[in-house]
Structures are given as C-alpha cells and as structure tokens.
Amino acid sequence: MPAHDAIVIGGGVIGMSTAWQLAQLGAKNVLVLERRRIGEGTTAQSSGILRTHYSVPQNVELARRSWAMFENFAAALDDDEASAGLVRCGYLISAPAGDKLAALQATLSMQEAQGIPLQRLSRADASARLPICRFDDAALIGFEPEAGYADAYLVTTSFARAARRLGVKVLEGTAVQALLREGTRVVGVRTAQADFHAGVVVSAQNIWARELQAWAGLQVPLHAERHTVLALQGPQPYTPQMPVFKDLGSGGMLYGRSYGGTQMLVSEGTAAEVLGHASGDMDDAQIDVQADVSMDQVAHIGAQVAERFPSFETAGLASSWTGVYDVTPDWNPVLGRVPDVPGLVLAFGFSGHGFKLSPAVGRVLAQEALGLATDVSLAPYALTRFAQGRPLVGRYGQGAVS
Numbered sequence: 001m002p003a004h005d006a007i008v009i010g011g012g013v014i015g016m017s018t019a020w021q022l023a024q025l026g027a028k029n030v031l032v033l034e035r036r037r038i039g040e041g042t043t044a045q046s047s048g049i050l051r052t053h054y055s056v057p058q059n060v061e062l063a064r065r066s067w068a069m070f071e072n073f074a075a076a077l078d079d080d081e082a083s084a085g086l087v088r089c090g091y092l093i094s095a096p097a098g099d100k101l102a103a104l105q106a107t108l109s110m111q112e113a114q115g116i117p118l119q120r121l122s123r124a125d126a127s128a129r130l131p132i133c134r135f136d137d138a139a140l141i142g143f144e145p146e147a148g149y150a151d152a153y154l155v156t157t158s159f160a161r162a163a164r165r166l167g168v169k170v171l172e173g174t175a176v177q178a179l180l181r182e183g184t185r186v187v188g189v190r191t192a193q194a195d196f197h198a199g200v201v202v203s204a205q206n207i208w209a210r211e212l213q214a215w216a217g218l219q220v221p222l223h224a225e226r227h228t229v230l231a232l233q234g235p236q237p238y239t240p241q242m243p244v245f246k247d248l249g250s251g252g253m254l255y256g257r258s259y260g261g262t263q264m265l266v267s268e269g270t271a272a273e274v275l276g277h278a279s280g281d282m283d284d285a286q287i288d289v290q291a292d293v294s295m296d297q298v299a300h301i302g303a304q305v306a307e308r309f310p311s312f313e314t315a316g317l318a319s320s321w322t323g324v325y326d327v328t329p330d331w332n333p334v335l336g337r338v339p340d341v342p343g344l345v346l347a348f349g350f351s352g353h354g355f356k357l358s359p360a361v362g363r364v365l366a367q368e369a370l371g372l373a374t375d376v377s378l379a380p381y382a383l384t385r386f387a388q389g390r391p392l393v394g395r396y397g398q399g400a401v402s
C-alpha cells in the first residue's frame, strides 16, 4: 500500500494549488517535496497580472474559473487571513491598424461568446481610464473590468497554509532525485533522505521538468527564456486604480501595471533570450541566477514606453529584475497524464502566463490525479499534441498573450 495518496514535486504556485485541491477533493496523506523553499522558484519573479484575455478558448475558461477564486480568495480557502493581494483595476488592450488588429477583434468576440464581460472603449474613454497613455493611433481598445493583478508569492504561501490545515505535508529543502517505478508505472519518488511511495505523482517542476527525460524517458519540449522586468518612476504616477495595459502596437508587445503605488512595472510580452533547451543545452547556473539588466535593455524597453507614455521619456529606473519562462513550442502548458508512464501527471510549460491560471489548473490536475472527471478537458493540453501535430496555437503568434 502506498503511504501517500499523492506526491507533488515542486512548491511553486502550481504545485501548492494542486496540493490544496488534492486535499480538498479528499486525498489523504498528500506530500509536497520542494528542493528549496515554497515560492522561491519562478513564481517569485511573476508580474502577477490576471486577465481572461486569451485567443485560445480553453485558456479563457481556465482563467475565468481562476479569477472567480482570486476574487473570493479567503472564502475559497476558508481562511480569513488568506490574501491574494488582489487589485481589481481592469485590463486594457489596444491595437493600432495593422497585423494584430484582426486577432484582437476575433479574440474579443470569442471572449464575449464565452460570457466574459467586456467593453470596447473609445479613445476618449480609454484616456479617461489611463490618462498617462496616448491612444491617438488606436484602432481598437478592449477593456476587461474583471481583471487586474495579484501577489504570486502571497497566493502560493496562502495555498500552502490552507493545504497544511487540511493535513498536507510540505518538505522543503528536499530534492526529488528519481521516480520509483514498478514496470512502467510510477509508484513514488527517491530523495537523498528517503524513498516515498504514492498512488500518483504530480510533477509541477516548471523548467526543471526536464529531469523527467532522465527519470522516465519522456520527451520534454521546453526551452528556458530570460525576461527583463523594469519598474519606472515617471513624472506622473501610475496609480493602482489605473488598468493594466497591453500595447499590441509596440515591437515588444509591452505589458504594464501600477507598482508600489506610483511606479510602472513594465516588460515585453514577446519571445526573449533563450537560455537553453530541455533536450540538451540548459544550464542550471544560468537559470538560477538573477542576471544583470544592461543599460541597452533598459533603453530598448524605455524607448517603447516613451512612445506610448510620452511623459515617461524622463522616467527614472527605480528597479529591475529578470525571470525565467518555461516555454513550450506553442506557448501553452502541458497538463495531464501520459499514456506511456502511468502514475505520473504533468504540469509544465506555462510560458510566462501560469499564475493567472493557477487556481483552476490546480483543480483540474488534482481531479486528473485522482481519476475524477476534470472541470475543463485536458485533451488540448496533452503532451502528445506536439508529436501528433496538434499544437494549441493562439492568434497572437509567439508570446505570452497566447
């Protein structure tokens, strides 16, 4: 008899959400193994933006279900002290005439058909909501009122606390070194401290899911990308009441939001520096470090910001940091079981947009692990989609809008 109903590898926001959902659904003796500390992986680097704007309908559904939980986070976790740090400021997305316009039009219509509350704003209405931004070239502006941003570390630790209250055990500083197998079936994990047996193992390892290649002979179609995030102090404040923005007209498809009360957090939403591929040349030392942000990068992003936010021409750099995306070939995650490796559930490849999906993803992963019907079909997210030539491609091409 396995000692654990389920083991989760990885204490990021995906792993902790899954662990809590497993316990909620009645799993006994759930164990989370995290080689460092909870939330110290790529979750700690998240910009925290929450939206349902996706061109892939399945992502809209996962984001909508997740938003419902973010909005009522303490009640959902049954913990008065739980907080997502949610700021409900809305999400504004703008496109000039050009190649992104048709994609924005089609995506807004698709979201409406899925029941998402949306508005199409005039340039004047958009300026009223985000007066520091210029909209004179905008051909279409969408506004999603039920959107904003939250704190990924707070969400992860709140999931961890709620999970522990339901009896989940979390071992930090414990690296999984191998999967235990009986034939092809996964029956547990090996660590330096001990072997742990379980009915099912969920890998929520983000970029480190590449270890599954050596452990289980799986192809893991992932590469690591380093993204740069800036916090700018402009002459005019970017207040928390102002919406998150997405500028489809800029070369880097910029996204931004209020930060620290008056600053702008801003980054590019396109593909970035590749640090290596899971199949070969990925270097842990590169992934784990905070890289220097060069003045060239600051100038490159800053020029795009000044184009859209004219007063930010004179903005100062308040801070900067880097973060790593676990990117799949279609910029969408791999979720669910694998036919050749029973007993294993996969969750990797969130491609820079996994935080906003984490509540619903945790739930469907827990359902999948326990052999229950999933709220949202996992078939489109199967690992086999790549070998079968059925990628989950969005209308915006490569990048984290998806």
Ligand SMILES: Cc1cc2nc3c(=O)[nH]c(=O)nc-3n(C[C@H](O)[C@H](O)[C@H](O)COP(=O)(O)OP(=O)(O)OC[C@H]3O[C@@H](n4cnc5c(N)ncnc54)[C@H](O)[C@@H]3O)c2cc1C
Pocket (backbone or CB within 6 Å): 009, 010, 011, 012, 013, 014, 015, 033, 034, 035, 036, 037, 038, 039, 040, 041, 042, 043, 044, 045, 046, 047, 048, 049, 050, 152, 174, 175, 176, 177, 204, 205, 206, 207, 208, 209, 211, 227, 228, 229, 322, 323, 324, 325, 350, 351, 352, 353, 354, 355, 356, 357
């Ligand atoms: C710069 C940046 C900005 C982002 N902005 C947004 C945003 O605005 N909105 C949004 O929705 N998403 C955003 N994301 C993406 C989102 O933050 C991630 O998709 C999400 O946090 C990933 O969570 P995770 O649990 O998969 O990964 P992680 O937090 O990386 O967790 C994986 C954990 O697994 C552990 N682990 C791995 N291997 C082992 C092992 N062998 N044994 C034990 N433990 C192991 C690691 O130590 C790590 O803690 C952003 C990401 C970055 C980098």
